Amino acid sequence: MQHTTTQDTLVGLFVASGIAGLFFLALHVSNLSSFSDQDSYVITARFENSGGLKVKSPVSAAGVKIGKVTSISFDTKTYESVVQMNIDAKYNTLPDDTTASIFTAGLLGEQYVNLEPGGSEEYLKPNGKIEITQSAIILEKAIGQFLFKSAEEKK
């Protein structure tokens, strides 16, 4: 059994390049570097209908991603959808009269929460609630209303 230093060096290089490959995947390929759960705060919003919104859907303001949806649950008393969001701690100056609406990226794209800042002087606190919300637009519902309306007009 030969104990050469070249062999040790090659093993070292192999392990180092393997770990470098895994690091490359973690930092450059996945979303690990772009958004971390540590420095964030939670806000909740109640929607009449949260449509196709999913956990991990993006939360954005002015088109910039500032957080993500962490949980969606159904309130059995008010029959509303309660959406909890993690907002990056950097963006802690959202006014407390911010409007939350559920939009669709593109015609058939995924749904996301859009936050429209209001004019209040007070900022939203961690665990704060967004009072003004606008539900998701359900395409079937919109088409149904449109058809109903055009049938009414013809009469």
Next chain:
Amino acid sequence: MIQLIQNLGKSTRVSFTKLGRASYFLIQIIFGITSVLVRPRLLLNQLYSVGVLSFLIITISGLFVGMVLGLQGYYTLSDFGAEETLGVMVAASLVRELGPVVSALLFAGRAGSALTAEIGLMKATEQLSGMEMMAVDPVKRIITPRFLAGLISMPLLAGLFSAVGIIGGEMIGSGLLGVDEGAFWAQMQAGIDFYDDIINGVIKSVVFGFIASWIALFEGYDAIPTSEGVSRATTRTVVNSAFSILGLDFILTALMFGDN
């Protein structure tokens, strides 16, 4: 007819006996781990022959697989005007499936067959019984270091395979076919989740490393000590490893990616 049933029963019994021996062998390997920790030099030598010598085939195959994914993905996606999602497609298919599976298959062909042949020949030339005569446990001295080397090398090789493949896909996609480089990486980072995709891929490759090394070592240890027996054992290693890896991959995928 009676003969047929008899043969069926016999072969069932033989295969269960073999599974039993393999399980006992695995327990022996696991109990040998402590003695390897005392002598890390044994492990280092095996990391060289199992890991370093597989390095080249893994990286070159990874590069070509990534390049092919880039080309094929581009042709299909550009029909829908969705070339920008090429990054997600290449990265997701490599990290989730192709990285662990193809590198495990290559590993079974490159390192697994070598391990079986080496240990089978050691048995045929009575080196293993020689060791027993000298009160050296061949499982602790020969088998366990090789098993651990396979277990450590496999995730590293799979990670390398995926990383090199993504670079290959990027070379073809944005270098040759003109997909926007920023969109390529941004879509990839938005679409690939660290825990769901990358950690699960690493778990897969550890499982495959475990199963491929176990099969290779057991077939070598269990080989009939003749030249024909060793050649048959080597064939069985590659065939059984490929079956187990692909079968397990299905089960693991169903468990990991089932709920979303």
